[in-house]
Amino acid sequence: MxxxxxxxxxxxxxxxxxxxxxxxxxxPVWLLHGFPECWLSWxxxxxxxxxxxxxxxxxxxxxxxxxxAPAAIADYDLLTLxxxxxxxxxxxxxxxxxxxxxxxxxxxxxHLALLEPQRVRAVVGMSVPFGGRxxxxxxxxxxxxxxxxFNYILYFQxxxxxxxELDADIPRTLRLMMHNWSxxxxxxxxxxxKPPTAGLLDGLQEVDQPPPWCEPEAFAGYVATYIAHGFRxxxxxxxxxxxxxxxxxxxxxxxxxxxxxxxxxxxxxxxxLEAYTIQQMPKVVPQLHSRVLENCGHWLQCExxxxxxxxxxxxxxxxxxxx
Numbered sequence: 001m002x003x004x005x006x007x008x009x010x011x012x013x014x015x016x017x018x019x020x021x022x023x024x025x026x027x028p029v030w031l032l033h034g035f036p037e038c039w040l041s042w043x044x045x046x047x048x049x050x051x052x053x054x055x056x057x058x059x060x061x062x063x064x065x066x067x068x069a070p071a072a073i074a075d076y077d078l079l080t081l082x083x084x085x086x087x088x089x090x091x092x093x094x095x096x097x098x099x100x101x102x103x104x105x106x107x108x109x110x111h112l113a114l115l116e117p118q119r120v121r122a123v124v125g126m127s128v129p130f131g132g133r134x135x136x137x138x139x140x141x142x143x144x145x146x147x148x149x150f151n152y153i154l155y156f157q158x159x160x161x162x163x164x165e166l167d168a169d170i171p172r173t174l175r176l177m178m179h180n181w182s183x184x185x186x187x188x189x190x191x192x193x194k195p196p197t198a199g200l201l202d203g204l205q206e207v208d209q210p211p212p213w214c215e216p217e218a219f220a221g222y223v224a225t226y227i228a229h230g231f232r233x234x235x236x237x238x239x240x241x242x243x244x245x246x247x248x249x250x251x252x253x254x255x256x257x258x259x260x261x262x263x264x265x266x267x268x269x270x271x272x273l274e275a276y277t278i279q280q281m282p283k284v285v286p287q288l289h290s291r292v293l294e295n296c297g298h299w300l301q302c303e304x305x306x307x308x309x310x311x312x313x314x315x316x317x318x319x320x321x322x323x
Contacts, residue, residue, distance in 0.1 A: 002050040011087035012080070014068035017060040018088065022050030027320055028094050030085065031058040034103020034127070035234050036166075036177055037299075038065055038225035040218050041102065044305035045312065052313055053322035059088070061105065063233020065225040073159070076236040078244040081108050082115055095119060098320040100312070102126040102301060103270075104237055111248075113256045122319040124261040124312065127270050127298055131277035132284040133252045139241035150194035156238040165199045166231040171223050173201065173231075178211050180204040182297035183267040190269035213302045259287045259319040263311060265296030265303065289315065 002021040009016045019039050029049055031042040039058040049056045060067040062084055063076060070076075085108065089097060099120050101109030106125035113123040134141075142151055156162045166173045180190060185205055192203055210219040226234075262281065264271050271278070282288050291311055296304045 002047065004046065008066065009088050009091055011091055012083045014062060014070065014084065015066075016062070016068075016084055016088055017064075017066035018057060019046075019059070020055065020057045021046050022055045023053060024055060026050075026053045026055040027316075027322055028089075028092075028097040029054045029056050029316070029320075030097055030099050030109075031056065032085070032099070032101035032105030032108050033058070033061060033064075034101070034105045035237065036174060036222075036226070036231070037103065038222055040221045040225075041299070041302060043218060045301055045309055048309045048313065049316075052316070054316070057088075057092075059085070060225070061108075063229065063236060065228065069229040069233035071232075073236045073239045074243060076233070077240040077247055078107060078111055079115075079247050081237070082111050085112060086116065089116075089119065096121050096320075098122045098124070098316060100124040100126075101128075103128060103298070106130075110256060111251075113258050113260070114251055114254050117257060120258060122259045122261075122315070123256065124263070124315065126263045126300055126308075127265070127268055129262055129264075129274050129277045129281050130256060130260075130285060131280040133248050133254070134245070137242040137245040146196075148196060150196050150198045152200055153238055153241075154196070155198075155200060156235050159232075159235075159239070162200060162235055163230060163232050165201065166235075167226075170226045170230075171219075174219070174222050174226070175207050175210050176201050176204050178214060178299060179207045181269055182211055182299055182303060183265065183295050184211065184297070185267075187267050187269040187272055187297070191272055211303075213299070213305075254284075256285045257287065259315070260285045260289065261311065261315045262288060262290045263293060263300060263308065264290070265293050265298060265300045267296060268298045268300070270298060 063069045099109040106128035110130035113120045301308045
């Protein structure tokens, strides 16, 4: 069993909290978590990857847990988030890595593959696909498509509104999101029609315990992640779609040339929102390997850890092997 180590790295103007395990000389594999998660979302992958000989690195992303949580919305744009990981790789002297991301961690991983074509040798995205830089900011499309209807991304845009709802009872917020975005509910309920004035948690199935795949000690870790700063920092990730689009103009038309794996649960509600992008992926990710996990919701590395581990290890053994 490989012990998990913790350190705070001074990088890119912040302190980045980093958990790691595995042999120091093993090929580095970064695991980037999403929302509303934490480094513990990879607790079922870290031992398996370390045992296979990889050096596993799971940061608490900017705005989460013990990492810095700047106040300014602009401090959470996509290239800045990528810069945190790039600076950490520089500090650790890493020349060849595999980048793995889930949910919001996936766009960071995809863009690190674009920005670091020599250093990122292989890339894995879970739940959120990569379809290239859009012709206009995604937020503009959502405003048009969801005019007069609730959409969680649009709901997150006004600073302070979602924070008031989600911070009111952090354990309940996490329980409801874990349950209602999982295969236990299925993807349809999440997209139920609600008025634009509704809250994120309105209409969701109420539960008084976290799902069985989130053990009590892990759930306590999730809750602790949000106690320190609340949801403000993580929500600021969602408030940069226009800025992300503006700052990535130089990546227009760029393709991910590295070997890439995309994993999606068949009951993941994000798959509904991203259906068109998923279809477009092979055009911009020519070395793409896609897998759909059955009876699995949004939290696939926790809901189906054995399947995810098998897919990761098979992909790594072919495209980023341990010497």
